[in-house]
Amino acid sequence: MPEFTHIENDRASMVDISEKKDVSRQATAGGRIYLRPETLDAIKNGDVIKGNVLATARVAGIMAAKHTSNLIPMCHPIPVSSVSVDFEFGEDESYIEAKCTAKTFGRTGIEMEALTGVSVALLTVWDMVKSAEKDEDGQYPETGIEDVHVIEKIKG
């Protein structure tokens, strides 16, 4: 049976990392937001729009990565030593891809920080283009976040 280290004596708790060693750790997570073609066009071809949407999402993602242990109940606070967030346009004109890399010299992995950074960066893109994505009924038939995953974890 799989192991669930955050559940001990039948109760959720923060797994004890007191005895673990401080090690260099790094994680990269990625994810995509699917948008309307016109919205993507406006972002790709408009420096002002692109700059503002992506800069705002980048800052939000970096701040969220540092905030992870306040959002995810059993996450340990770890001394984040670097976070970066990057964006690329999908080849088929339908999505923006975000990647977040986080590093620490600490006692536990940093993948939740990278995943939180990517998720909040993508949510911020959504918020920044809300008015362009809503249909006449105020719904979002084409907008969606997909494929949020850990690309790579490195330890040591």
Place this chain on the structure above:
Amino acid sequence: MPEFTHIENDRASMVDISEKKDVSRQATAGGRIYLRPETLDAIKNGDVIKGNVLATARVAGIMAAKHTSNLIPMCHPIPVSSVSVDFEFGEDESYIEAKCTAKTFGRTGIEMEALTGVSVALLTVWDMVKSAEKDEDGQYPETGIEDVHVIEKIKG
């Protein structure tokens, strides 16, 4: 060209909602986390594991929904009047589906709160089953968050 109300005079800013009316508003967002079959089995068939994983994720999602305007830079603080988070198991034994419904009586829509609630609930499920999802190299080849979308927005 699509409209970007969060960008004014070439700069990102919080759109002014001073003149909007307070109205009953509600939004429901959904999303899925794909997990290993053994992890899903352990959750479905183990009351202790299920209870702890899902209760922790529910609380995290509700708290995150209330915290949205601190995470998403241009989001307005709104008086959240209700948040709930629910989980269902996918029929094909490969994922857990989360839904978050948020309500307010306020001047702007509450879909970012519902989306943030769902996203953090799914990230918390991930964190709670990390030890069961990692392969021998510490990677997550099967884990992923998909299909984060707005199911419905209701106004008035």
Place this chain on the structure above:
Amino acid sequence: MPEFTHIENDRASMVDISEKKDVSRQATAGGRIYLRPETLDAIKNGDVIKGNVLATARVAGIMAAKHTSNLIPMCHPIPVSSVSVDFEFGEDESYIEAKCTAKTFGRTGIEMEALTGVSVALLTVWDMVKSAEKDEDGQYPETGIEDVHVIEKIKG
């Protein structure tokens, strides 16, 4: 059987207050911290110590009251319109009593804010006198928080 409005369909959720009316609401909570006689003497007779201990605890309690909905998962964010924190010395030289009054014009009661304000004010007193309360083994045989309760709730 008693009613549990924060549990609906077998799940914890924030009770829906969308349909409730905005009303003037007020709550006062109280609580005590028991301390060593020498610590209490030093606080009562030393203006500098008293000023610093109680002013710091007052500010902490007021800030915590405003922060309640970020600490208590199912609490609604409410527009706190006033908070005050007060201290009195117990007659028998063994404790300090704190009271916190919070007010709002809102849709739900404000007693959790008053209770949180009192609790954090008392915890801050503890922190401020830690060095005076510890015994030679670093333990706190005499320190304790007691009688945290709601003195009065007023609605309308």
Place this chain on the structure above:
Amino acid sequence: MPEFTHIENDRASMVDISEKKDVSRQATAGGRIYLRPETLDAIKNGDVIKGNVLATARVAGIMAAKHTSNLIPMCHPIPVSSVSVDFEFGEDESYIEAKCTAKTFGRTGIEMEALTGVSVALLTVWDMVKSAEKDEDGQYPETGIEDVHVIEKIKG
């Protein structure tokens, strides 16, 4: 005269721990919430109610313990390496007892984190059973938090 290390040159300040050594540290705090017999019965005998009340309070307590240095003004941020929160029913059917154990490998004691975790866990129990504890006038004649104390501090 007792020592007040958080007051220096007549002013409140965070005591300087730059020269202290990193050491394994652990603290356990406890406390009780007194409730109406019917409320306690409903919690003890109803799996759904018990599960939701205690799981929510546990998560809140763990998150609050990590948040301590943001609540208590002179508390140092410390790298919390583990937190757990547990509940027991009092023998005489009148209260629930909470315990919180926090661990760190750091330069200062972790008792304020354990005390904050217990306090917020008990406040969350209160919030979860509010509707069952209020009398017909909306008052709480029987509810109270008592005996919040440090059970044990361990260093090294």
Place this chain on the structure above:
Amino acid sequence: MPEFTHIENDRASMVDISEKKDVSRQATAGGRIYLRPETLDAIKNGDVIKGNVLATARVAGIMAAKHTSNLIPMCHPIPVSSVSVDFEFGEDESYIEAKCTAKTFGRTGIEMEALTGVSVALLTVWDMVKSAEKDEDGQYPETGIEDVHVIEKIKG
């Protein structure tokens, strides 16, 4: 003698605004950061540097304005309905000027939000150009924030 409404019965407390009316309110605050000529040149003439420095500072200022009541102890939480942050270069090549405008429909003025937004925006500019402003000893002989003031408050 001047009035100090945040001090009542000899104690700091949040002034009671329960009886005040909701009114449209707006405040604009300004401030300057003085920088080395070479740093200013690099920002003015480098689109990449300018974009990143000012976009990051703008986002930080907007988020801080929303966070004001968590930073300033006696500030009321108010429903911020809009915040914007702008930058201009001083005519004499020695400083950047920031302005922050905040709006609310609420019971108390919003000038502390505007001032907090400007202050954090300027601190963020400083952080973004730290490496360019430090001299060989790691000191900042030329960097300084000046003239943080309220430009205008509008009520009704």
Place this chain on the structure above:
Amino acid sequence: MPEFTHIENDRASMVDISEKKDVSRQATAGGRIYLRPETLDAIKNGDVIKGNVLATARVAGIMAAKHTSNLIPMCHPIPVSSVSVDFEFGEDESYIEAKCTAKTFGRTGIEMEALTGVSVALLTVWDMVKSAEKDEDGQYPETGIEDVHVIEKIKG
């Protein structure tokens, strides 16, 4: 050309400090708030007013210094080991001067924490004397924060 370490590959990011050594670090920042003579007189000559204004501002500054990495997007979370905030009255009866000293044993400088501590302490003084500084039109013609600078950074 000056170096901008927070901008890498044309994007804002937290500079990587993984490879830097933990070292004792200290920074002191200062700043002034100019006030009306009558306000300053009331503070200087009224123990109650002085005590409340300065104690509240001191606590706010210390808490803000610990909160710096949540306010300034590219700031690293660092283990703050001490913060103190002090006030002096200017010789010419026109301002209060604040100083904030912060210490850490960490991988990056602590001047942003000291600057944030001073800035929020001064903003809190402003908030505490708002009612005394406003003119009949609700404006602040005489109030201003000036000369926020780093007095000294010490490393090792």
